[in-house]
Amino acid sequence: MPNRTGSQTEDAMPRFSDYLKLWAEGQPAQVAYVYNNHYTNYAKFWSEAKHFAKYLLKIGVKKGDRLAYIMTPRPELLTFYLASTMVGAVMVEININSRAAEMAYTLNNSGSNHILTIYEFDDVKYQDRLTEAFKQAPSIEQVWVAGGRAELLNAIPYAEIMNGDYSEYDLALQNRINDIEPDDGLIIVYTSDASGQPEGTLLTHRDVIAQGLITKDEWLAPAGIQPGDHILLAGSLNHAGSTAEIYAAPMLAGCTQYLLEKYDPMTTPKLIEKYRIDLMPGQTIM
DSSP: OOOHHHHHHHHHSSSSSSHHHHHHHHHHHHEEEEETTTEHHHHHHHHHHHHHHHHHHHHHHTTTOEEEEEESSOOHHHHHHHHHHHHHOOEEOOTTTHHHHHHHHHHHHHEEEEEEEEEHHHEEEEEHHHHHTHHHHHHHOEEEESSOOOOEEEEEEEEHTTTTTOGGGHHHHHHHHTTTOOEEEEEEEEEEOOSSSSEEEEHHHHHEEEEEEEEIIISSSOOOOOOOOOOEOOOOSSSIIIIIIIHHHHHHHHHHEEEEEEETTHHHHHHHHHTOOOOOOOOOOO
């Protein structure tokens, strides 16, 4: 990763969610993301992220709590990502291809107590895999299921959460956001070390914002990316390059992201043409 520059650090806002608020207020009608031909603008994205954040406060999520996820590029993940940053929780990425023992290791190593999971992907039912993982990692209090039924005793469908009323937590959420500092943790990413076991690295709001700004200005396009640019997000969101760069940069820049759960060389060019996509960053193909 390149080093952040002094000017980028000085100009940065302190919290990752500050950028979503910036675009929600400055360009509320601008499309934030597209998924399965469904368009969501920045105003709605901001509203949905706050809604989920207030639910996190309702169930007692504290600043610094670890919230894991096993997800493909879907709206639920984007909302979860922003909501977690609002309440000061630390996200923990788990690779979508992880086996039960690998999931258990990451959950235990990170101290995660909640997890967002996709219901099914590539014929894998993730609650089945988590059932095995929880035998070795019993600390998970609640499972949030995106795109399908809740089949575990401690699971709840993501859609059910979003239908709840948490308006009584409006002030509590604003107070929590105000309490977040630039050097508070934002996400833990796992990479292999010399022992062969994955090693977690904590990235702060300052880290992710700085890396996202560098990616936005220098990596993704010669002239940088701008509000209104169309960017295809395809493939894995389970490593540092995606969580701290490829996802963060378009969010910081106010771009429109097109969410594609799995790269397909036959259909992706048609998608690029249909939506006039300007840029497709390199991804780990699943």
